[in-house]
Amino acid sequence: MRILKGTGVCGGIAFGKLYLFSKTEKTVKRTHVEDTESEISRFEKAQQEALEQLEALHDKALAEVGEANAMIFEIHQMMLCDEDYLNSIRSIISDQGINAETAVAVTADNFAEMFSSMDDEYMKERAADVKDISERVIGILSGTGNVGTDYSEPVIIAAEDLAPSETVQLDKSKILAFVTEKGSSNSHTSILARTMNIPAVVGVEGLMEGNDGMKDAIVDGGTGTIYIEPDETTVSQMREKREDDIRRREMLDRLKNVNPVTKDGQEILLYANIGTPDDLPLVYANGGQGVGLFRSEFIYLESDHYPTEDEQFAVYKKSLEKMAGKRVVIRTLDIGADKQVDYFDMPKEENPAMGVRAIRICLNRPEIFRTQLRALLRASAYGKLAIMFPMITSVDEVKRIKAIVEDVKSELRSEEIKFDENIELGIMIETPAAAIVSDRLAKEVDFFSVGTNDLTQYTLAIDRQNSEAEKFCDTHHESILRFIKIAADNAHANGIWIGICGELGADISLTEFFLSIGIDELSVSPGKIPELKNKVIETDVTAVKGRVGEYLKY
Amino acid sequence: MVTFTFSVNDENGLHARPAGLLVKEAMKCKSAVTLKKGGKSGDAKKIFNVMGLAVKHGDVVTVEVDGITEQEDADSLKKYIEENL
Known part of the structure; x- marks a missing residue:
């Protein structure tokens, strides 16, 4: 067995013979x-x-x-x-x-x-x-003609590189996968493979050296691995993996156009968490109804200077246009703690998780905050944008934020720049303080989103980065679930919606609990949406509602 | 001569597809159309010139339209760029 590695550019597993495509x-x-x-x-x-x-x-x-x-x-x-x-x-x-x-x-x-x-x-x-x-x-x-192909069975096409004119001449019904020695995820082969949705691996060193024409091979587009003349164990492992893969894809296809509604008719929104606009196609592919958490940090992390208003505006606008009217919740800058940016020149802190991070930086340095708010508000004219503020602990903070937002809005009005006058403003519930005073906070904002990762860290006093301390971390601890229940009740009593955008949102052992307390939206990484949707449509909320007390240990 | 500027929103910059669209549109103009970015300039009707400018995401490009029909050419080009690039 010969194992070759490259960059997987389109997932999936293919079994077949390797056809060496060589240019004359x-x-x-x-x-x-x-x-x-x-x-x-x-x-x-x-x-x-x-x-x-x-x-x-x-x-x-x-x-x-x-x-x-x-x-x-x-x-x-x-x-x-x-x-x-x-x-x-x-x-x-x-x-x-x-x-x-x-x-x-x-x-x-x-x-x-x-x-x-x-x-x-x-x-x-x-x-x-x-x-x-x-x-x-x-x-x-x-007078030399073009390259011909002489295979009658479906094959895995292996080549040094494939020119667009070559790929288009190939008989598409006979291609199981593409493997090339050169190329990148931007090369035509990659783009074509993704369009055809067949496994593809590029940048495979040594591919054409082995004289492996028409030998049996397996291509794993997910990991970027090629097994030539695979042994028994590999064959059975990959068979299993392929079946899992097919099952997952089938579930995805089956559920793609199904709405997440429980057996007894309760609706919930399933949104996606994304880190960059590159993830937007995944939201669609997995049937996400919107974006529940768009982390705006990447704009700051990828830059070597404070991103300008126009730079930010272009990214936000494009993302909103791509989501075509679906709700996109963009969280304002959340750096500090485990995410540091050089040019912010933040002093070193003894305890960064409890230091000047996220909204605290924004309130300390309003010029940075205002730039982001202007870019966001301008972009709001191009889709359904909601702005979310992280690390809130008090009503006073929210009032200060709202005053700045109002000020930026009137600035835009006086410049006759259009924006969505009814833009939703929401906050993260990720500190115990915010959960406890959520009755007052709910009167100030349009929505809540529970950040369970930080809420867990701050509630249980366990450092997320410390693997030794993590042993003491019970993510289903009733204190956390009680906090979520308090926030949900307060949200609903004040007529606003509440979502969950932390890791717990994707935990299907808690889906029944979330539905029972009336959570309106769950935002998870795009790939987890189908499984979660499956759980939602199989749940009968009326039948499980009585168990809420068990989760909360009352 | 009429000039205007535009910035490129596509994350891959003015790569093959948008460059091709731009050249196709520029060819429709009777006027001479020149693109300028940084210190470089290129003929908007020539694909290699346009690609050679290596316009990246967020870059601001200046368009110079020169000829008898420059105003209408500039207007239609600007409209096309805003809607398609």
Whole structure:
């Protein structure tokens, strides 16, 4: 058995034979030409033919894999009509008196070099496009055809790299998985694999060296592993994993368009927790009805300076547009404690979990807070945004926050910048203090969201980072569940909604309890939504309501 | 000459697809269209020029439209960029 590792770019497990897809290397012979005029027109004829081929590929891709993937052939046509590219070829032919094949190859190298030298992963990939179009023209000029495929059974395609024109020519019904030696998650193969939803692994070193053509193999797109000639144990392990995988996918498909409603008709919203806008497609894929916790920290953590209002606005706006009117709860800056940012230049603290973190930083340094609020409010015109404030302990804090929000709102009004006048403002319930005074807090805000991780740490006085102390941590401790019940009762008595966005939200052994006390929303990592939804639709709240006392140990 | 600016919202910057869309649209203009970013500039009708600017997410690009129909070309280009890029 040979085991190879790479980067998994599309999950799933495939069993099959490995088909080594090798390019027929087009070696270009440099020859001298006398009649450069006719050599140029020979090139122009080949260019026209290449354009026609690309048009046909575009139509084929459009029908098979959709507009987004087909667009690349339009780009290829533009490249092949680019004046600078054409002039370079023409002038090499006429100035140096050499054949068209060589002129195209030299030009291709120069243009590819321009992309390869960019410090941008996406643009580096474009070097492959230049080579792809140039090889097509050289192929036409020298009369060597395109690569063919000679497999009749479905196979795992293994290649050094696959050009878009090559992937589109493959018979899609016979591809079980893609494995390439080069490539990144931005390469066409990856994008295509995700569109087709088949396992794919890229960046597999040594893939083409083993002479493993038509050998049995297993591809695990989730872990990025390829097993060539797998042994019995691996085969049975992977079979099991594949069955689990299929079961999960089936559950997902079955539940995707089902609303989370209990057997006796109680509704609950299932939202997703996300850390960056890159996670938004996962929210959709798992049937999330909205975003219950969008951690805005990544904007600060990924930056080397205080993110400007416009930088933040662009991210928020785009996320809201992607969620197309579904509710997105964005939590304001929550750094300090375990998340540090250099340029904030925060003094070292003895006990950061209880130090100046989250909303405390914002209230201490209102200029940072106001920048984020302006960006958020401006973005609120583009979807259904709710703003949530972390680490609240008192009514006074909330009043101060609301005064700042009102001030920023009137500033925007005077600048005639539009925003959602009815934007929801909510707070995290993650300190015992907030839970205890939630009757007063509920009168100030539009919603609560319980952050169970911090609420547990502060209630049980157990450091989340300390594995020795963790032994004493009972996450279902009745004190925590009582706090959640208190907050829920106070929320409902004041007509506002309450959600849970901490890890407990995804704990299906507590789903019955949460439904029984009328929690309105659970926000969990996207992948956990299907399982949770399954639990909700199987629950009969009327039948289990009597057990609330058992959870609370009354 | 008419100029305007836009900033790129796509996280991959002005990569293949949006660059292609922009070139396609610029080709419709009778005027000369030049893109400027930082110290670099490029012809908006040439795909390699546009890609060569390596416009990243959040970058601000200045568009210069020059010709007899510059005002209408600039207006339609601006509208297209706002709606599609």
